[in-house]
Amino acid sequence: MNGSTIVFYLLGLMSIVSAVLSVTSRQIFRSAIYLLFTLIGIAGLYFWMDYQFIAAVQIVVYVGGIAVLIIFSIFLTQQSGEQLPEVPVSRAVAGAIAVMSGLALVLVLMDRYGFSGLSDPGPAPSVAAIGEKMLDINGYALPFEVVSILLLAAMVGCIVIAMRKKSQV
Amino acid sequence: MNVEPGLFHFLVIGAVLFFIGIYGFLTRRNLITMLMSVELILNSVNINFIAFNKYLWPGTLDGSFFTVFIIAIAAAEAAVAIAIIINLFRSHQSINVEVAEEMKY
Numbered sequence: 001m002n003g004s005t006i007v008f009y010l011l012g013l014m015s016i017v018s019a020v021l022s023v024t025s026r027q028i029f030r031s032a033i034y035l036l037f038t039l040i041g042i043a044g045l046y047f048w049m050d051y052q053f054i055a056a057v058q059i060v061v062y063v064g065g066i067a068v069l070i071i072f073s074i075f076l077t078q079q080s081g082e083q084l085p086e087v088p089v090s091r092a093v094a095g096a097i098a099v100m101s102g103l104a105l106v107l108v109l110m111d112r113y114g115f116s117g118l119s120d121p122g123p124a125p126s127v128a129a130i131g132e133k134m135l136d137i138n139g140y141a142l143p144f145e146v147v148s149i150l151l152l153a154a155m156v157g158c159i160v161i162a163m164r165k166k167s168q169v
Numbered sequence: 170m171n172v173e174p175g176l177f178h179f180l181v182i183g184a185v186l187f188f189i190g191i192y193g194f195l196t197r198r199n200l201i202t203m204l205m206s207v208e209l210i211l212n213s214v215n216i217n218f219i220a221f222n223k224y225l226w227p228g229t230l231d232g233s234f235f236t237v238f239i240i241a242i243a244a245a246e247a248a249v250a251i252a253i254i255i256n257l258f259r260s261h262q263s264i265n266v267e268v269a270e271e272m273k274y
Contacts, residue, residue, distance in 0.1 A: 023197070023205075031202060032201075035205050038209065045179070051233065070205060092196055099195070102191065150241070150245055158251075161253055
Protein backbone atom coordinates (compact mmCIF):
# COMPACT_ATOMS: atom_id res chain seq x y z
CA MET A 1 0.00 0.00 0.00
CA ASN A 2 1.80 3.11 -1.19
CA GLY A 3 1.08 6.82 -0.92
CA SER A 4 -1.01 7.08 -4.06
CA THR A 5 -3.31 4.29 -2.86
CA ILE A 6 -3.79 6.01 0.49
CA VAL A 7 -4.61 9.30 -1.28
CA PHE A 8 -7.19 7.49 -3.42
CA TYR A 9 -8.94 5.99 -0.40
CA LEU A 10 -8.91 9.31 1.44
CA LEU A 11 -10.48 11.10 -1.52
CA GLY A 12 -13.11 8.40 -1.97
CA LEU A 13 -13.94 8.38 1.73
CA MET A 14 -14.19 12.17 1.82
CA SER A 15 -16.57 12.22 -1.14
CA ILE A 16 -18.83 9.50 0.23
CA VAL A 17 -18.94 10.70 3.85
CA SER A 18 -19.67 14.29 2.92
CA ALA A 19 -22.30 13.13 0.39
CA VAL A 20 -24.08 11.18 3.15
CA LEU A 21 -23.93 14.20 5.45
CA SER A 22 -25.17 16.40 2.62
CA VAL A 23 -28.36 14.41 2.10
CA THR A 24 -29.06 13.89 5.82
CA SER A 25 -28.14 17.22 7.43
CA ARG A 26 -31.11 19.23 8.64
CA GLN A 27 -29.39 22.58 8.30
CA ILE A 28 -29.74 23.38 4.61
CA PHE A 29 -26.67 25.64 4.60
CA ARG A 30 -24.47 22.90 6.08
CA SER A 31 -25.87 20.51 3.55
CA ALA A 32 -24.67 22.84 0.76
CA ILE A 33 -21.19 23.07 2.31
CA TYR A 34 -20.97 19.25 2.54
CA LEU A 35 -21.96 19.07 -1.13
CA LEU A 36 -19.06 21.43 -1.84
CA PHE A 37 -16.66 18.99 -0.14
CA THR A 38 -18.07 16.10 -2.16
CA LEU A 39 -17.49 18.02 -5.38
CA ILE A 40 -13.92 18.85 -4.33
CA GLY A 41 -13.30 15.18 -3.50
CA ILE A 42 -14.55 14.16 -6.94
CA ALA A 43 -12.26 16.75 -8.54
CA GLY A 44 -9.43 15.20 -6.51
CA LEU A 45 -10.32 11.78 -7.93
CA TYR A 46 -10.04 13.23 -11.45
CA PHE A 47 -6.63 14.65 -10.54
CA TRP A 48 -5.70 11.20 -9.19
CA MET A 49 -6.57 9.69 -12.58
CA ASP A 50 -4.40 12.34 -14.33
CA TYR A 51 -7.37 13.96 -16.08
CA GLN A 52 -6.29 17.48 -15.20
CA PHE A 53 -8.57 19.19 -17.71
CA ILE A 54 -11.71 17.50 -16.41
CA ALA A 55 -10.65 18.20 -12.83
CA ALA A 56 -10.15 21.88 -13.64
CA VAL A 57 -13.57 22.05 -15.35
CA GLN A 58 -15.13 20.32 -12.34
CA ILE A 59 -13.62 22.86 -9.94
CA VAL A 60 -14.46 25.90 -12.09
CA VAL A 61 -18.03 24.91 -12.98
CA TYR A 62 -19.23 22.91 -9.97
CA VAL A 63 -17.27 24.26 -7.03
CA GLY A 64 -17.00 27.82 -8.33
CA GLY A 65 -20.32 28.07 -10.13
CA ILE A 66 -23.09 25.69 -9.15
CA ALA A 67 -22.23 25.47 -5.44
CA VAL A 68 -22.11 29.27 -5.15
CA LEU A 69 -25.40 29.52 -7.07
CA ILE A 70 -27.01 27.04 -4.65
CA ILE A 71 -25.68 28.93 -1.62
CA PHE A 72 -27.04 32.22 -2.98
CA SER A 73 -30.43 30.70 -3.64
CA ILE A 74 -30.46 29.41 -0.06
CA PHE A 75 -29.83 32.95 1.13
CA LEU A 76 -32.67 34.20 -1.05
CA THR A 77 -35.27 31.64 -0.07
CA GLN A 78 -34.51 30.36 3.44
CA GLN A 79 -34.89 31.94 6.85
CA SER A 80 -31.45 31.79 8.45
CA GLY A 81 -31.06 29.29 11.27
CA GLU A 82 -34.30 27.55 10.43
CA GLN A 83 -34.02 23.78 10.42
CA LEU A 84 -35.60 21.61 7.79
CA PRO A 85 -38.55 19.56 9.07
CA GLU A 86 -37.63 16.10 10.25
CA VAL A 87 -37.99 13.35 7.67
CA PRO A 88 -40.85 10.98 8.61
CA VAL A 89 -39.48 7.61 9.72
CA SER A 90 -41.62 5.68 7.24
CA ARG A 91 -40.27 7.69 4.30
CA ALA A 92 -36.67 7.42 5.52
CA VAL A 93 -36.96 3.65 6.00
CA ALA A 94 -38.64 3.14 2.63
CA GLY A 95 -35.98 5.24 0.92
CA ALA A 96 -33.17 3.41 2.71
CA ILE A 97 -34.58 -0.01 1.75
CA ALA A 98 -35.00 1.01 -1.90
CA VAL A 99 -31.50 2.47 -2.03
CA MET A 100 -29.85 -0.48 -0.27
CA SER A 101 -31.48 -3.05 -2.54
CA GLY A 102 -30.58 -1.01 -5.63
CA LEU A 103 -26.98 -0.63 -4.48
CA ALA A 104 -26.71 -4.33 -3.65
CA LEU A 105 -28.06 -5.24 -7.10
CA VAL A 106 -25.57 -2.96 -8.85
CA LEU A 107 -22.62 -4.18 -6.78
CA VAL A 108 -23.51 -7.83 -7.38
CA LEU A 109 -23.84 -7.20 -11.12
CA MET A 110 -20.48 -5.39 -11.23
CA ASP A 111 -18.82 -8.19 -9.26
CA ARG A 112 -20.30 -10.87 -11.56
CA TYR A 113 -19.23 -9.04 -14.68
CA GLY A 114 -15.77 -8.54 -13.20
CA PHE A 115 -14.56 -5.37 -14.86
CA SER A 116 -10.87 -6.04 -15.07
CA GLY A 117 -9.64 -3.00 -16.97
CA LEU A 118 -6.05 -2.34 -17.80
CA SER A 119 -3.74 -2.53 -14.83
CA ASP A 120 -1.39 0.03 -16.35
CA PRO A 121 -3.34 2.45 -18.56
CA GLY A 122 -1.39 4.80 -20.74
CA PRO A 123 -1.01 8.52 -20.09
CA ALA A 124 -4.17 10.62 -20.00
CA PRO A 125 -4.96 12.65 -23.13
CA SER A 126 -3.35 16.07 -23.28
CA VAL A 127 -5.40 19.25 -23.23
CA ALA A 128 -4.20 20.02 -26.77
CA ALA A 129 -5.67 16.73 -28.00
CA ILE A 130 -8.99 17.54 -26.33
CA GLY A 131 -9.06 20.98 -27.96
CA GLU A 132 -8.31 19.62 -31.41
CA LYS A 133 -10.95 16.92 -31.14
CA MET A 134 -13.47 19.47 -29.83
CA LEU A 135 -13.21 21.61 -32.97
CA ASP A 136 -12.67 18.74 -35.41
CA ILE A 137 -15.50 18.50 -37.94
CA ASN A 138 -15.40 14.69 -37.62
CA GLY A 139 -15.11 14.94 -33.86
CA TYR A 140 -17.25 16.97 -31.51
CA ALA A 141 -17.71 20.26 -33.39
CA LEU A 142 -21.50 19.87 -33.76
CA PRO A 143 -22.25 18.96 -30.10
CA PHE A 144 -19.97 21.81 -29.06
CA GLU A 145 -22.04 24.33 -31.02
CA VAL A 146 -25.32 22.80 -29.85
CA VAL A 147 -24.21 23.08 -26.22
CA SER A 148 -23.28 26.72 -26.75
CA ILE A 149 -26.79 27.41 -28.06
CA LEU A 150 -28.27 25.48 -25.13
CA LEU A 151 -26.30 27.61 -22.66
CA LEU A 152 -27.47 30.80 -24.38
CA ALA A 153 -31.08 29.60 -24.29
CA ALA A 154 -30.75 28.65 -20.61
CA MET A 155 -29.32 32.08 -19.80
CA VAL A 156 -32.13 33.94 -21.56
CA GLY A 157 -34.71 31.58 -20.06
CA CYS A 158 -33.41 32.15 -16.52
CA ILE A 159 -33.63 35.91 -16.93
CA VAL A 160 -37.19 35.68 -18.26
CA ILE A 161 -38.36 33.26 -15.56
CA ALA A 162 -36.80 35.08 -12.62
CA MET A 163 -37.71 38.56 -13.84
CA ARG A 164 -40.27 40.41 -11.77
CA LYS A 165 -43.33 41.39 -13.75
CA LYS A 166 -44.04 45.13 -13.92
CA SER A 167 -47.48 44.70 -12.37
CA GLN A 168 -46.12 42.85 -9.33
CA VAL A 169 -43.75 45.63 -8.24
CA MET B 170 -10.48 -8.19 -3.41
CA ASN B 171 -7.58 -6.17 -4.74
CA VAL B 172 -6.44 -3.26 -2.60
CA GLU B 173 -4.73 -1.45 -5.47
CA PRO B 174 -7.21 1.12 -6.87
CA GLY B 175 -8.50 0.18 -10.28
CA LEU B 176 -11.57 0.43 -12.46
CA PHE B 177 -13.72 -1.54 -10.00
CA HIS B 178 -12.99 0.88 -7.14
CA PHE B 179 -14.08 3.86 -9.19
CA LEU B 180 -17.26 2.09 -10.24
CA VAL B 181 -18.04 1.33 -6.59
CA ILE B 182 -17.54 4.99 -5.63
CA GLY B 183 -19.77 6.03 -8.53
CA ALA B 184 -22.51 3.57 -7.57
CA VAL B 185 -22.44 4.59 -3.90
CA LEU B 186 -22.64 8.30 -4.73
CA PHE B 187 -25.48 7.62 -7.20
CA PHE B 188 -27.56 5.84 -4.59
CA ILE B 189 -26.82 8.46 -1.94
CA GLY B 190 -28.22 10.99 -4.42
CA ILE B 191 -31.29 8.81 -4.99
CA TYR B 192 -31.83 8.57 -1.22
CA GLY B 193 -31.68 12.35 -0.90
CA PHE B 194 -34.07 12.77 -3.80
CA LEU B 195 -36.58 10.35 -2.25
CA THR B 196 -36.51 11.68 1.29
CA ARG B 197 -36.10 15.44 0.92
CA ARG B 198 -39.06 17.72 0.32
CA ASN B 199 -37.17 20.98 -0.13
CA LEU B 200 -36.58 21.92 -3.77
CA ILE B 201 -33.00 23.16 -3.23
CA THR B 202 -31.89 20.00 -1.44
CA MET B 203 -33.53 17.90 -4.15
CA LEU B 204 -31.53 19.88 -6.72
CA MET B 205 -28.38 19.12 -4.73
CA SER B 206 -29.20 15.40 -4.86
CA VAL B 207 -29.57 15.64 -8.64
CA GLU B 208 -26.12 17.22 -8.82
CA LEU B 209 -24.72 14.27 -6.84
CA ILE B 210 -26.30 11.81 -9.28
CA LEU B 211 -24.83 13.63 -12.30
CA ASN B 212 -21.40 13.67 -10.66
CA SER B 213 -21.44 9.94 -10.00
CA VAL B 214 -22.16 9.33 -13.69
CA ASN B 215 -19.20 11.54 -14.62
CA ILE B 216 -16.88 9.45 -12.42
CA ASN B 217 -17.99 6.34 -14.29
CA PHE B 218 -17.37 7.92 -17.69
CA ILE B 219 -13.86 9.05 -16.76
CA ALA B 220 -12.97 5.70 -15.17
CA PHE B 221 -14.13 3.77 -18.26
CA ASN B 222 -12.21 6.18 -20.47
CA LYS B 223 -9.03 5.70 -18.45
CA TYR B 224 -9.11 1.97 -17.80
CA LEU B 225 -10.86 0.48 -20.82
CA TRP B 226 -10.16 2.84 -23.77
CA PRO B 227 -7.12 4.87 -22.74
CA GLY B 228 -6.32 6.04 -26.28
CA THR B 229 -9.67 7.70 -26.93
CA LEU B 230 -11.31 10.89 -25.72
CA ASP B 231 -15.01 10.04 -25.81
CA GLY B 232 -15.44 9.62 -22.05
CA SER B 233 -13.87 13.01 -21.42
CA PHE B 234 -16.18 14.64 -23.94
CA PHE B 235 -19.28 13.08 -22.45
CA THR B 236 -18.18 14.37 -19.06
CA VAL B 237 -17.58 17.89 -20.34
CA PHE B 238 -20.99 18.00 -22.02
CA ILE B 239 -22.74 16.58 -18.95
CA ILE B 240 -21.12 19.29 -16.83
CA ALA B 241 -22.28 21.99 -19.27
CA ILE B 242 -25.84 20.66 -19.30
CA ALA B 243 -25.86 20.30 -15.52
CA ALA B 244 -24.86 23.96 -15.22
CA ALA B 245 -27.71 25.02 -17.51
CA GLU B 246 -30.15 22.79 -15.62
CA ALA B 247 -29.11 24.16 -12.23
CA ALA B 248 -29.46 27.75 -13.42
CA VAL B 249 -32.97 27.20 -14.84
CA ALA B 250 -34.05 25.21 -11.77
CA ILE B 251 -32.91 27.94 -9.41
CA ALA B 252 -34.72 30.59 -11.46
CA ILE B 253 -37.91 28.53 -11.19
CA ILE B 254 -37.36 27.99 -7.45
CA ILE B 255 -36.91 31.72 -6.83
CA ASN B 256 -40.05 32.47 -8.82
CA LEU B 257 -41.98 29.83 -6.85
CA PHE B 258 -40.73 31.28 -3.58
CA ARG B 259 -41.87 34.72 -4.66
CA SER B 260 -45.41 33.57 -5.30
CA HIS B 261 -45.82 31.00 -2.48
CA GLN B 262 -43.27 32.02 0.22
CA SER B 263 -42.13 28.39 0.37
CA ILE B 264 -39.98 26.03 -1.68
CA ASN B 265 -41.52 22.81 -0.48
CA VAL B 266 -42.41 20.50 -3.38
CA GLU B 267 -45.91 20.08 -2.03
CA VAL B 268 -46.77 23.73 -2.65
CA ALA B 269 -45.74 23.28 -6.28
CA GLU B 270 -48.53 20.73 -6.64
CA GLU B 271 -50.96 23.23 -8.16
CA MET B 272 -48.73 23.48 -11.25
CA LYS B 273 -50.49 20.28 -12.34
CA TYR B 274 -53.82 21.97 -12.88
